[in-house]
Each structure stands twice: as C-alpha cells, then as structure tokens.
Amino acid sequence: MGSNEAEAVREFGGRLGIPGLFDVHTHFMPERVLRKVWAYFDAVGPLTGLEWPITYREEEDRRVELLREFGVVRFTSMIYPHKPGMAAWLNEWAEGFSRRVPECLRTGTLYPEPGVEGYVRDALHGGVRVFKVHLQVGDFDPCDPSLDTAWGLIEDARVPVVIHCGSGPAPGAYTGPGPVGRLLARHPRLRLIVAHMGMPEYGEFLDLVERYDEVRLDTTMAFTDFSERFAPFPDGERKRLLDLGDRVLLGSDFPNIPYGYLHQLHALERLGLGEEWLRLVCYENGARLFGAPPA
Numbered sequence: 001m002g003s004n005e006a007e008a009v010r011e012f013g014g015r016l017g018i019p020g021l022f023d024v025h026t027h028f029m030p031e032r033v034l035r036k037v038w039a040y041f042d043a044v045g046p047l048t049g050l051e052w053p054i055t056y057r058e059e060e061d062r063r064v065e066l067l068r069e070f071g072v073v074r075f076t077s078m079i080y081p082h083k084p085g086m087a088a089w090l091n092e093w094a095e096g097f098s099r100r101v102p103e104c105l106r107t108g109t110l111y112p113e114p115g116v117e118g119y120v121r122d123a124l125h126g127g128v129r130v131f132k133v134h135l136q137v138g139d140f141d142p143c144d145p146s147l148d149t150a151w152g153l154i155e156d157a158r159v160p161v162v163i164h165c166g167s168g169p170a171p172g173a174y175t176g177p178g179p180v181g182r183l184l185a186r187h188p189r190l191r192l193i194v195a196h197m198g199m200p201e202y203g204e205f206l207d208l209v210e211r212y213d214e215v216r217l218d219t220t221m222a223f224t225d226f227s228e229r230f231a232p233f234p235d236g237e238r239k240r241l242l243d244l245g246d247r248v249l250l251g252s253d254f255p256n257i258p259y260g261y262l263h264q265l266h267a268l269e270r271l272g273l274g275e276e277w278l279r280l281v282c283y284e285n286g287a288r289l290f291g292a293p294p295a
C-alpha cells in the first residue's frame with residue numbers, strides 16, 4: 001500500500017495508453033453519513049459472516065488525494081438517502097463537494113417523497129451530471145408514482161443514473177431485474193447504469209442492456225475475489241460482456257472496499273477480454289458518456 005500501490009495503479013492506466021481512469025462509482029458524502037456507512041460495514045461481518053474491512057478509512061482530503069495519486073481523472077460522489085427528507089440536503093452537499101473537487105462529477109440523488117420533482121428539477125438546472133439511486137438501502141419501488149415526473153425529467157435531460165438494483169450483496173423488496181425492468185418499460189430512454197453489473201442477477205441485467213440502448217453497467221466490485229466467492233460471474237456470459245464492451249463502465253466503490261483499488265483493475269484484466277475492452281471500460285466509455293475530463 002501507500003506510494004507503491006499508487007504507482008502500480010497509475011502503471012495500469014499507462015500500459016493501456018489512456019489519459020487516466022474514469023471511475024463512475026466512488027463514494028464521497030457528508031462525514032457523519034459516511035461514518036454510519038462504515039459502522040454498517042463493520043457490523044456486517046458478525047451479521048452475515050461476510051467480513052468487510054474498509055481499506056481506505058481516511059479523512060476526506062486524503063481520500064481525494066489517493067484518487068489523484070491513482071490517476072483517476074474523473075469520479076463521482078455517490079450519495080443515497082435511506083429515509084425521506086434527506087435527498088435535497090445530500091444534493092446540496094454534493095454540489096459543494098464538486099466545487100471543492102473539480103474532478104468529481106456533480107452527483108444528485110432522489111427518494112419517493114413530496115417535493116422530489118422540485119429538487120430533481122433544481123438539480124438538473126443546477127448542473128447535476130449523474131444521479132445515484134440505491135433501491136436496497138432506500139427500500140422503495142422505482143415505479144412509485146411519486147417518482148414518475150422526476151424520472152421523466154431525468155430521461156429528457158439524458159443525465160445518467162447509477163442505480164443499485166441487483167440483489168447483491170443483500171436483496172431488498174425492490175431489487176432484482178423486475179422493478180427496474182418495469183421502470184424501463186415506462187421510461188425506455190433512461191440512461192441507467194446498473195451498479196455492480198447487476199450482481200448476482202448478471203444475465204438478466206445483461207438482457208436489459210441488450211434490450212435498451214441507453215442502459216449500461218458498472219463494474220463495481222464485480223469479478224473480484226471477494227464477490228466471486230458469493231456471486232460468481234458466469235463464464236457463459238463472458239462473450240456478451242465482450243460484445244457489450246461499449247456499455248460497461250469502470251466503478252470501484254472506493255473507499256468502502258475490502259481490498260486495494262488495484263485488485264478491481266486486475267479482476268477486469270484477468271477476464272481476458274483484451275486491452276481494447278479494458279481501454280473502453282476504464283476510460284473511453286466514461287469520457288464518451290460524460291465528456292472528456294479537462295486536461
């Protein structure tokens with residue numbers, strides 16, 4: 001770890017000949033919310049037998065510095081509410097963060113509640129570049145009628161939404177391909193980025209990517225030793241992964257990961273899909289979708 005790790009991560013990008021890594025799934029959030037998230041992961045081991053030691057439990061400044069040292073040229077601040085009355089406040093925080101940290105794409109979130117249409121509209125007018133929605137933690141139906149107008153606004157604005165909708169590592173009442181499939185049937189142009197490759201329902205989410213041109217996947221935690229233990233990616237789906245290479249985006253879940261950042265990259269490399277695939281996933285697809293980061 002430390003500078004050797006940073007050097008190795010930079011080398012990975014260097015070998016591919018890309019300007020840096022484009023990581024669509026990193027978590028920055030208000031300090032006291034992040035502490036709660038860490039406390040949750042600390043408690044996960046005893047609850048499920050799945051030890052989840054946070055590798056990058058550092059102060060915010062240091063976490064930003066680490067991504068810079070890794071050569072991550074673009075990242076996000078994935079925020080998500082677990083109850084009403086939180087989303088607008090999180091969006092405000094994320095606006096401030098993206099002003100302090102220009103590499104971060106300004107991130108927004110939403111929740112089924114009165115006023116959601118208003119703060120989503122404000123977020124879009126204010127320049128939010130990406131939304132994050134977490135159906136397991138939020139525990140809501142993406143087709144909740146209170147969200148319909150907000151989804152329509154996001155769809156029209158063509159702003160991507162990273163959505164945790166797979167049933168891993170823990171299922172929820174609204175996870176799995178069903179609820180999100182119904183959302184897409186209603187809003188087929190939504191630019192959803194299915195987090196974690198839809199783990200563990202990989203095949204069914206690949207089906208959605210094939211069916212809807214604007215649906216993509218992020219690699220967050222997929223293919224790692226950690227995830228392969230409880231949600232192995234099916235060998236039979238590798239061909240589709242290659243064919244859909246322009247629809248897969250690098251995500252890491254930094255800093256809340258139980259291994260080093262480099263392991264996610266090695267996990268992608270060992271799929272054996274080739275350097276061109278890695279270039280697309282680690283940089284090109286992100287730059288195409290969100291615009292190239294400033295030089």
Ligand SMILES: [Zn+2]
Nearest residue numbers: 025027078253
């Ligand atoms: Zn995440």
